[in-house]
Amino acid sequence: MVNELSTILVLLPFVSAVLIYLIRVSAIRSLIVLVTGAVLIVCSLLLIPYAPFSWSPHALLGVPLHGVVQVADFALLLIILYFGYKHRNLVIQVLSVLQIATMVYLEFFMVRGPISTDIFYCDNLSLIMVLVASIVGSLICFQAIPYMKKHEHHLHLEKSKQPQFFFVMILFLGAMNGVVLANDMTFFYFFFELTTLCSFLLIGHDATEIATKNAVRALWMNSLGGAAFAIALVFIYSDLGHLDMQQVIRTGPVAGLYVLPVALLVFSAFTKSAQFPFQSWLLGAMVAPTPVSALLHSSTMVKVGVYFALRLAPAIQLNFLSQTVAVFGAFSFLAAAALAIGQSNGKKVLAYSTISNLGLIFACAGINTPEAITAGILLIMFHAVVKALLFLCVGTIEQSIDSRDIEDMRGVYGKMPVTALITVMGVLMMIMPPFGVLLSKWMAMEAAARNIYAIIMIGLGSALTVMYWARWAGTLMSDPFAGRFKAESQPVLTWFVLLGLCVGCGVMSFAIPWLYALLVVPALGGAYVPPFTVREGILESGFGSFPIVPLCIVAAFGFLVSIWAVRRAARARIVSPYLSGAQTSEVGTFRGPMNQPVKAWARNYYLNAIFGEERLTVWVNLSAGVLLALMMGGVL
């Protein structure tokens, strides 16, 4: 049973993608997407009781699987090389040739005999990633159906590019499941590079000049990670004689595995997760259609990097590498939060926030205590859901008002009350207790308290985070005379996905005690002692406690009271905002000089002089480069 489920999870998206590309009828395409997504969701849920398990299929349709993946791997690298030629980018060409050469050397001159005991291995960490990728990923693809229809209508496209779009989106879901289930590191490498290619194709989807430029940048930065990965594989095989990830981790640096290859693997994780100084590819990727940003660049693909770091964490415990990863992650958290303050472009704020949270997960992996690892795992889960929700909301708003600037979203509550409220709800779920993201941050902070560099940066970063989220949420609601409430109309799928993600996060936050016991504790494996005891819905550790269930109940009660207050206030007398008595009957206007009406307006503080992107990026990249040099140099 479990073998069938895993096969479906990895292979079905590939099959569906091909069907989508071949069948050019939009109704059938939508049906395929919906069915594939639904099947993925069901299968991932059915997989829960079986973890941990391992699985080594020998053949695919009669062809030995190792051979298939080898061929596909080289084909993939050749495709990337082709794109390097097509876009005349020397770095991509060099890196792909390097990767091809390394893989040729590895596969044909080094490898003798079986390289891994199990090809696929699913423990609870992989299971959590499968759930995230399948459930959140499928929901995003569902919302992409109405989104892309409207998107192409806006662009007045004669020939629809949706077949290519959904081909890559669904293919990507298969690649994601493959990456997180893979135990054989060559398989991991194949799926890893496949996600790079998918990202490149999707960023460049609109084929404008800036989209192509940013797609190429994404390709070379991710190829840098791929090259580091390939070199690390050579080192690992020469040290240990196998490429079985579980065994590599169990060996650790103590028994003969030099730290350098692990550091290279961590480096490749950094590039995949767009940490500094490689963040520009993620920011550039924001030109893509919003479902792409939601799927690849916040919820799933960039999570591969942090998943990999959490997976490697047991191997680098008590090592200098672990320390530097912690400091680097905390620095990312702080720097990205600072850069987000200076941004008024909504998608860029979300991008920086993603980098920030990923940095925090890296810091958790680096701190490497049971509390930290728990925090990292929970943060992956909750951040994926909330960030997807926020990106999809921003996409919906953007399609209505034709702008992604926060200043243009001022008072959008007047035009689209339900979407605005869902967006505000999403922002609240990012920064407030008792929701999951804040809980994981709390856990990470308590875990990091013994590392002075990390904790200072995390403290400053957390305060900065609050500022840019609160500013955005307030701006959305900045609509006077908001007594009226007429729900706007959106496609059914959009409502289904947005409300589903919103409610889902709330339910998940309430259910943390059960999620912890069911999913996270087994994921900690033998390397970490479960840090928390669960008693009456209160998470308690040796030095901290978080009464989740009581707090959720009280918060829900407070929420209901506040909603009742809003309904009462709707019957209250509505007055104009204070404009020194000079207000006219028209909203937000006052009588100015020469008795002419003047519109009163205010703009948010973006503090460009301090936190402006141009100003700060140079220093941040420099510091990140220094920290990276410290990490790699310390390892050598």
Added chain:
Amino acid sequence: MNDYLLVAAGVLAGPVIGGLVSGADRIITARVQARVGPPLFQPFYDVAKLLGKEAIVVNVWQAFCAYAYLAASVIAVVLFFLQSDLLLIFFTQAVGALFLVGGALTSTSPYSQIGAHRELLQILTYEPLLFFVIIGIYLETHSFKIADILRWPEPLLLKLPFLFVVLGYALTIKLRKSPFDLSTCHHAHQELVKGLLTDYSGPFLALTEVAHWFDVVFLLCLCALFWATSWVGIAILLIVTYLLEIVIDNVTARMTWRWMLGYVWAMGLALSLVNLIWLYAAR
């Protein structure tokens, strides 16, 4: 049973202690300014009068935000009385502060908007400081749980003197005392009318005032942790600290947000760093 009593004590402590402290604040301030000052129960009369006013709103979500601010502040104090996790309590009261800002941002009046942004900058300034104080307490007592902190045998003030000064900065900002009373202030006119609170009125203003009392109680409890070994010690510490705040309020002028952010972060980070390094070295 004990828990229910503590919850009730927490819910009552806000209005009773917060209101009386607020009243005493006004009397002492007046005396320092060579005036007589209002009666001690004046804040209660203010809140009751506001509750009796007609409810007018600029945006119905102001009502939501006022109630949410009050709810968060009450929950923070109740959690404190239940001796829960200090970092969690810190985040809970931050929720309230954010809802206050959110309610102000829903109004389009420039006074509200600028007041709200100044309040965000104030929050940005004091949040890391409170955070470092809590981390310092953890490093000394090895726990975030207040129950454990209260069992610590010696006064925390001995090992965390600089962190207490840092807490003083955060206290000055949270209590809206000069030189940090940028976003709104208790006494005289603002250059922004009433800043953040301009468009709150009537019952909703009353709720924000009561929520502010709960915040004051939370901060005083946090100060009290620094000499938790004796009741006399707590009394001395709180009285001296609060009187110092009132004096600082009366001798300084309101400054700009740039100065506040720069100065308070510089001093706060420096002092926190020194104290935290001491604690690390002592471990």
Added chain:
Amino acid sequence: MFKSFIKKSRIKSPWLLHFDCGSCNGCDIEVLACLTPVYDIERFGIINVGNPMHADIMLVTGTVNHRNKKVLANLYEQMPHPKVVVAIGACGLSGGVFRDAYNVVGGVDKVIPVDVYVSGCPAKPEAIIDGVVMALGKFEDKVKALRTGT
């Protein structure tokens, strides 16, 4: 019981809005003098808030002119009930010596309902305080009027 506490609080905590409707500033200076330590009206719980949405009592000085009558009306409308208006000085009562000027409306009660008139040119601080105290007594009638809908 709570209702009677609110009733008592209205008298114990009156918040002022002071608006100058074209006054020569003589009466305004006298009003501000009340806030100084010499008279210290804060001991009655009176605070001078600058915001009509927070105010209970509006002190209006000056004749009203055709430019600021709209502002006066707007401010009065933005005050939540129950509210009282105190017109201060000869100008506020009827326009004073400027009554016949072309731009003068001539008295606050031509724009908004006035409850207490404090005469004088300028009105003395003691008289102003007396006027405010008299206005406090009017709150109950205002509340009753609200309830019966007049």
